[in-house]
Amino acid sequence: MEILKIAIAIIVSFGISGFIILALSNWLGKVWANRIMIDEKANHDRDLAKLRADLQNQNERNINTLKTEFDIYRETFLRGHNDKIVIYRQVVDIIADLLTDINTALATGNPLPLEVTLAFERRRLRIYGYLGMLAPQNVMDAYDQMIDYLLSVIIENSNIYQWETVRDLALNMLNQIRSDIGIDTSPIEYRGKR
Numbered sequence: 001m002e003i004l005k006i007a008i009a010i011i012v013s014f015g016i017s018g019f020i021i022l023a024l025s026n027w028l029g030k031v032w033a034n035r036i037m038i039d040e041k042a043n044h045d046r047d048l049a050k051l052r053a054d055l056q057n058q059n060e061r062n063i064n065t066l067k068t069e070f071d072i073y074r075e076t077f078l079r080g081h082n083d084k085i086v087i088y089r090q091v092v093d094i095i096a097d098l099l100t101d102i103n104t105a106l107a108t109g110n111p112l113p114l115e116v117t118l119a120f121e122r123r124r125l126r127i128y129g130y131l132g133m134l135a136p137q138n139v140m141d142a143y144d145q146m147i148d149y150l151l152s153v154i155i156e157n158s159n160i161y162q163w164e165t166v167r168d169l170a171l172n173m174l175n176q177i178r179s180d181i182g183i184d185t186s187p188i189e190y191r192g193k194r
Helices: 002-106 114-134 137-154 163-181
Strands: none
Touching: 002 114, 002 137, 002 163, 114 137, 137 163
16 A cells, blocks of 8 residues: 555656646747747748848839830930921922922923023932931822922923922822821812912
8 A cells, every 4th residue: 555655646746747847848838939930020021021122122223224215215206206307397498499490490481491400400319318318108109209290391301390280299298298297197288279
């Protein structure tokens, strides 16, 4: 019996100490787990903040790059469009002078004087150079039609000069120019009586 009491005392003392050890280890495990979790959360938050900052910086760089490229494209487009308008304006001025000289000289019924013919040749080639730099093919075709008619009248004497034909050809060219620069795509026409 004495052995039984000693055995029970040993088992009870191991049981209580085991329970205490188990309770303490459970509590200590929770404390360590919380500390590890806090450290992991802090690392995760730090990594997440760094990732956000990196992404924001990358986005800002990409936006700035796109803005710069867009500004360059816009400036290039606007400069090209403005150059186109300036050159078309010069072409129209030269054509107006050219047609005025031809119309005035042919109104007398005599052949064109040599200086008017030479001025016509210089102007038509200058216009062709201006248009060739930037005009699309439809504008070039309209110009060629007008010049071909004028050449047939002035150089080849194979046509009779008719102002109405020249006016229609010039208006066709103006309509092609208007379409190219986007002013108005609806065609203009002569509605006068002359």
